[in-house]
Amino acid sequence: xxxxENPNSLFxxxxxxxxxxxxxxxxxxxxGNSSIGSIKVKVGKENSRSxxxxxxxxxxxxxxxxxxxxxxxxxSGHFRFKHVLALKEANVDYKLVTFIRHPVERxxxxxxxxxxxxxxxxxxxxxxxxxxxxxxxxxxxxxAVSRILxxxxxSFEEYLNKLKDRYAFVGLSEHYDFSMFMxxxxxGYDYEIAKKKNVTIxxxxxxxxxxxxxxxxxxxxxxxxxxxxxxxxxxxxSISKKFIVDFIxxxxxxxxxxxxx
Numbered sequence: 001x002x003x004x005e006n007p008n009s010l011f012x013x014x015x016x017x018x019x020x021x022x023x024x025x026x027x028x029x030x031x032g033n034s035s036i037g038s039i040k041v042k043v044g045k046e047n048s049r050s051x052x053x054x055x056x057x058x059x060x061x062x063x064x065x066x067x068x069x070x071x072x073x074x075x076s077g078h079f080r081f082k083h084v085l086a087l088k089e090a091n092v093d094y095k096l097v098t099f100i101r102h103p104v105e106r107x108x109x110x111x112x113x114x115x116x117x118x119x120x121x122x123x124x125x126x127x128x129x130x131x132x133x134x135x136x137x138x139x140x141x142x143x144a145v146s147r148i149l150x151x152x153x154x155s156f157e158e159y160l161n162k163l164k165d166r167y168a169f170v171g172l173s174e175h176y177d178f179s180m181f182m183x184x185x186x187x188g189y190d191y192e193i194a195k196k197k198n199v200t201i202x203x204x205x206x207x208x209x210x211x212x213x214x215x216x217x218x219x220x221x222x223x224x225x226x227x228x229x230x231x232x233x234x235x236x237x238s239i240s241k242k243f244i245v246d247f248i249x250x251x252x253x254x255x256x257x258x259x260x261x
Contacts, residue, residue, distance in 0.1 A: 001168060002163075004235060010182035011182070013188060023096045025097070044073070047072050067092060080147070098149060103144075111132050159228055172236055174236075
């Protein structure tokens with residue numbers, strides 16, 4: 001069930017806390033560290049597993065075996081939807097969620113992170129992609145996020161339908177707190193606003209301006225990802241407006257009741 005198709009239910013906290021495996025597919029540089037961290041606090045680290053980014057295949061296989069022996073509450077990491085399919089094959093019930101971000105801004109952020117000094121192979125990355133333009137033109141395949149989330153799509157309609165069919169929830173980094181409020185409600189937890197984590201260390205190498213030519217090139221190269229982001233951005237704007245209107249109306253009604261009593 002795609003929860004955003006019935007956002008009214010997300011304004012109220014679920015009566016039961018998470019009772020099935022939550023699979024958080026972490027799209028790089030899309031608020032994953034912050035959102036996953038908040039969920040881990042609620043479910044407990046002992047009930048959570050993180051897939052190793054540098055050994056995804058073995059780490060994922062080991063997780064499935066562990067989960068079948070002793071069910072866990074959360075698994076997260078930089079795996080892809082093809083890995084999630086292994087859960088179906090293993091007859092594991094799960095709820096799949098993710099966060100996305102404006103595709104071009106995400107690519108810019110990923111480059112800045114990959115060449116920052118806290119990343120183990122940052123010197124190798126810097127040598128391979130000496131400028132952001134190098135990375136933009138030959139370091140990222142077209143519609144990169146679609147391939148991570150749904151193994152690719154040929155049209156926006158196919159992309160959106162696959163996403164709705166396979167995911168329970170899609171949050172937006174640009175609407176982070178509102179996304180987290182609704183997601184945590186759906187899991188039966190309270191959401192406590194906290195500062196988002198930033199794991200990129202700034203230095204002279206990764207501070208730069210992106211030319212309009214390159215930015216426009218990326219918009220075209222990742223046009224399906226851009227269309228999907230715009231769709232969800234419009235949806236979140238609409239949902240948030242309704243939430244605010246309903247909240248104000250409820251406050252006004254409550255005030256009127258107090259005045260007449």
